[in-house]
Amino acid sequence: MPSTLLNDTFLRALQRQPTDYTPIWLMRQAGRYLPEYNATRSRAGSFLGLATNPDYATEVTLQPLERFPLDAAILFSDILTVPDAMGLGLNFVQGEGPRFERTVRNEEDVAKLHVPDIDATLRYVTDAVSQIRRALTDAQGRQKVPLIGFSGSPWTLACYMVEGGGSPDHHTVKAMAYTRPDLMHRILDINAQAVVAYLNAQIEAGAQAVMIFDTWGGALADGAYQRFSLDYIAKVVAGLKREHDGVKVPVITFTKGGGLWLEQIAAIGVDAVGLDWTVNLGQAREKVGDRVALQGNIDPAVLFASPAVIRTEARAVLDSFGNFPGHVFNLGHGISQFTRPENVAELVDEVHRHSRSIRAKN
Ligand code: CP3
Numbered sequence: 001m002p003s004t005l006l007n008d009t010f011l012r013a014l015q016r017q018p019t020d021y022t023p024i025w026l027m028r029q030a031g032r033y034l035p036e037y038n039a040t041r042s043r044a045g046s047f048l049g050l051a052t053n054p055d056y057a058t059e060v061t062l063q064p065l066e067r068f069p070l071d072a073a074i075l076f077s078d079i080l081t082v083p084d085a086m087g088l089g090l091n092f093v094q095g096e097g098p099r100f101e102r103t104v105r106n107e108e109d110v111a112k113l114h115v116p117d118i119d120a121t122l123r124y125v126t127d128a129v130s131q132i133r134r135a136l137t138d139a140q141g142r143q144k145v146p147l148i149g150f151s152g153s154p155w156t157l158a159c160y161m162v163e164g165g166g167s168p169d170h171h172t173v174k175a176m177a178y179t180r181p182d183l184m185h186r187i188l189d190i191n192a193q194a195v196v197a198y199l200n201a202q203i204e205a206g207a208q209a210v211m212i213f214d215t216w217g218g219a220l221a222d223g224a225y226q227r228f229s230l231d232y233i234a235k236v237v238a239g240l241k242r243e244h245d246g247v248k249v250p251v252i253t254f255t256k257g258g259g260l261w262l263e264q265i266a267a268i269g270v271d272a273v274g275l276d277w278t279v280n281l282g283q284a285r286e287k288v289g290d291r292v293a294l295q296g297n298i299d300p301a302v303l304f305a306s307p308a309v310i311r312t313e314a315r316a317v318l319d320s321f322g323n324f325p326g327h328v329f330n331l332g333h334g335i336s337q338f339t340r341p342e343n344v345a346e347l348v349d350e351v352h353r354h355s356r357s358i359r360a361k362n
Helices: 009-014 035-044 047-051 054-067 081-088 107-112 123-135 154-163 171-179 181-205 224-239 259-266 281-288 300-304 307-321 341-360
Strands: 090-093 097-100 147-152 209-214 251-255 272-274 293-298 327-331
Touching: 009 209, 009 327, 035 047, 035 054, 047 054, 047 090, 054 123, 054 341, 081 090, 081 097, 081 154, 081 181, 097 154, 107 181, 123 147, 123 181, 147 154, 147 181, 154 171, 154 181, 154 209, 154 224, 171 181, 171 224, 181 209, 181 224, 209 224, 224 251, 224 259, 251 259, 259 272, 259 281, 281 293, 281 307, 293 307, 300 307, 300 341, 307 327, 307 341
Parallel strands: 147 209, 209 251, 251 272, 272 293, 293 327
Antiparallel strands: 090 097
């Protein structure tokens, strides 16, 4: 169904086109800080029960948009659906985070890895994408805000596949990169092919922008980051459909801790680069010029402060970027589950209000 976007600010900003105000969405905007999320999650029984059921996934995707005037929706899912589809057996242990039943650590494990058939194994994700698109659209075909699809980066997925879950230092996966670079590159190559197929399937199903989460790229040394993470993100970007139904599909990449490599990240063909809170946004903009848009980067911890402080810090981020096109406001990483929803409302309001007043100075 052809739809008209009622609010295309986010897609325009990603393409560095002028907008009336700075669009904002939040990483992990649907999640445990929202009581309505927790209620749906307990009906679903578990996080995976939620993520694998397109009805529930649609419901929780829309929840933050009903509370706050956010400028984009993001598919409710997880990056670990891909290694799960490769047969590694994903579980979420209460209070401990993700765990895989099987790890990938030697020649034999790697030999068993394959690119999953997306339609056979991850249909619940593409079904959720099309269902969310419909739910965002009214009877007249008017869509509220665009929908973002996403995936983990090949390296970040490999971190979970090799470690078997979260890790404080990524000792096992980093050791493997140095002792068996051949195995590491085979894993990364399979992951890159899987991510291309997965993101293209999301684009086909209706995702209007896609984001690659490289949460653990910043754990790598300079040089190793380029070989083991950035090169594979570049391969993914090269394989993506950049247009669907005649409309451009922008690509965002986010390496947490990647500020040092900003110019290199900006050169791999993405439309936008996500930044964490360690980066000065104004300096970042000067470095990339008009090559890419920037997304970020307020410290999620600011949301624990008073409304007045939240508003001051939001203005500082906007002022630092300055009166230029090409900024999507976001947190520097995912929102904490201990955030008060009322504080999110303050942030969203200040970003819209203050960015309009910056534009008015033109
Ligand atoms: O942004 C959104 O609202 C979309 C949903 C989304 C989730 N995970 C839902 C989720 C997205 C984009 C992700 C990405 C993701 N998942 C990343 C990359 C981004 C980042 O945060 O660095 C990573 C590393 C994961 C892996 C993952 N999933 C971990 C480590 C955990 C446990 C951490 C925790 O907060 O407990 C998850 C679970 C998860 N994914 C939750 C949500 C809302 C919490 C699960 C719950 O409800 O119990």
